[in-house]
Amino acid sequence: MLHRLTALAWASLVSIVLLMSPSASAATLGALPGAASLFAGNAPELGVQEGQLSPCPDSPNCVVSQNADADHGIAPLSYSSDRDTARATLLKVLTVVPRTRVVEQTNDYIRFESSSRLLGFVDDGEFYFPAEDNIIQMRSASRVGESDLSVNRRRMEQIRLALQDLGV
Secondary structure (H helix, E strand, C coil), X not given: CHHHHHHHHHHHHHHHHHHXXXXXXXXXXXXXXXXXHHHHCXXXXXXXXXXXXXXXXXXXXXXXXXXXXXXXXXXXXXXXXXXXXXXXXXXXXXXXXXXXXXXXXXXXXXXXXXXCCCCCXXXXXXXECCCCCCEEEEEEEECCXXXXXXXXXXXXXXXXXXXXXXXX
16 A cells, blocks of 8 residues: 555656656656656566466456456467467567567566656566467566556557568
């Protein structure tokens, strides 16, 4: 609860700064002590458990391709190449996604973090390559807050389009 109140207090402060100084930039706001770590949140425990990515929480700021309800569901990525080529191409695509870095990878799993330009909100994304299918299961969720204005869904769909354009 304290963390939520602190986040609300920071959000109010940011609103005041932006209203009083229209020339305030992300760099100015990022210079506020503790702002970057407050909006980044803590990295959750993620990964593949028994062939499944973690389910989404009730908040609307998450999408997942496995066992999701209608609000959180997104189709898995499909590929026609071999798994190693699909994985390598996906890693290349992630290098051009703005403010995104791969933080973990194995032969069948990739985890990345993407941060917002303003205030540094962090989203965690995952890709899982089941051995038996030519699909990539995926999940992306915001660490903090309630709504993400569909940023996680749009990011994953843009990655899908990039892989399709590259003929994977």
